[in-house]
Structure formats: C-alpha cells, structure tokens
Amino acid sequence: MATSPDNPGTGCLIVQGAITTGDQAAPVRDDLNARRRAGGIALRERFERTRADGGLPPDADPADLARSVTSISIQAANGSTRAELHRTVDQALTTWPTSP
Template identity: 45%
Template sequence: MKTGNGKTGRPISFDKDAALEAAMLLFWERGFEGTCMTSLTQAMGLNPSSIYAAFGDKHALFQLAVKRYMGTRAQYATVALEEPTLEKVVRALFDNTVAFLTTPGHPPTCMTLAGAMGGSVEAAPARDLMTEIRRQNEVAMKERFLQARKSGELSKDVNVDDYTRYLSSILAGLSIQSANGSTKAELKRTAEMALRHLGC
C-alpha cells in the first residue's frame, strides 16, 4: 500500500476484528476515561502506531468499539421489541436483559451505561455518544408502546413517555445491580417483582 510520502508501506497484517473486539471489551469494562493507550496496546496486541493507522485516535477507536457493541452484543432489546404483544415485549425486555447481563465472556453491565462514566472534558464526546444511544433506545421503546396504544393493549390513561422512562429506569437498574455483583437468580427475582407491578 502507499504511504503519505508515496512509498510502499507494510500492509496491515493483524486481525482487525479481533483487535477491535479486545478494545470493545476493555472500554466496556473500564469506560472511556479509565482506558489508557497502554492498556489498549496490551489488550489489542498492537503498538500505538498500528492502532492509530488502523483505527484512528482513542475517540475514533471508542466509536468503532461502540458500533461493534451495538451490532453484536446489544441486540437483546431490539429482539424483545419485536414480540407480537405488549405483555411479551415487556417480559422479553426483562428476560433478555437478565440473560445478557449474566452471559459469561463480557463485563456484567451495559456498555452504554459503563462505557462513558467520568467527568473530564476529554470524556465529553464519549459521554454524549452514550447518552444519544440511550435516547435512541428509549425512542424505539416508545414507538413500540405507541403501537400497543393503537392496538388497545396499552390503556389511554397511561402516559407513554412516563411508561417508557419507567421501564428504561428499571432495566438500567438491573445493569447497575449486576455490576454490583447481584447473581442471576437475584436479578431474575427483581425482574419478576417489576413484572408483577407492571401486570405482566
């Protein structure tokens, strides 16, 4: 391949997919601000110049890692929203969330909650990205609940915005409890309690 000075450089010979997976898991575990370049080079098995050449700077790498997370790990909510009835949708949201949080091989929390914690100016773009994803997730939930309203499954007395925020808050709470060390059995009991209050 050609480099910027017109000379032929060495082509990328490492597994970009595996390297990005490693970066995603590290950002997921430590958040944007808690992940340094030294840790990334160790996890990805690459030197800094190779990372920059293949993925860009830390912000660009974080965005790619988040995109990978959303496309490969975070489909459990989307699948739940495709259930045919409101009751099945709500139950699947809880069941799928608990299953996701307790699946071995990744941190026991949601990356969109844990991935951008921190207060520095440097972390602001990462926080904004995570906030926007969470908002988009709530929009998708609201749209599904509006469908339930139209079909008569959700009472007109229920404020759809409030209903969406309520469910989103409980689901996020499960992620926090999982990160705190709650077991799968404990999360299931919490989910069942919420479902009983929701009438599902």
C-alpha cells in the first residue's frame, strides 16, 4: 500500500510508471495507460450495473464516480498520508449518491 511505512515505493506502477517514461519506453507507457483506462472502465461499468439494480439513484453518473475513486491512487502516490486519504474518502462519501 502506498501509505504503508513499510513500503518505500512512491506509488502504483500503473499510475506513476505511465507518467515518468520517456520516448524510448513509449510501448510500456502505452501499456500502462491502457491498463489504467481498463480499470476505470471496469469501475464505471460496475457503477452502471449498481445504478441499473437500484443501488444508485438514476441521476448518478457512473463515469464521475469511477473518476473520483481512481483519483485517490494519484493522491496516495503523491505522498498523501493514510489519514489524509481517509478524510478524502469521508468527504467524498458525504456527496455520494444514495439509492432511491
């Protein structure tokens, strides 16, 4: 986990690796970007199913919800503490759509 004191790394390879590569590593960057996009699509599709099943209100935007979840990994990679990430999640949940 990016916020673990036992983890000296700087975050998720899929997030950070795609940002920091040069032209020679374009195939790697492209692969990491595709994997990151696929994760976002999978989240969006899951939120779409949840909305269709009545777990989210009809006006909930699955794409926006997926983006809000994935942005937390970037915050973690940028050095946010576990406490800061928990506060971010707590704040996000205050605006999270509720089922009808």
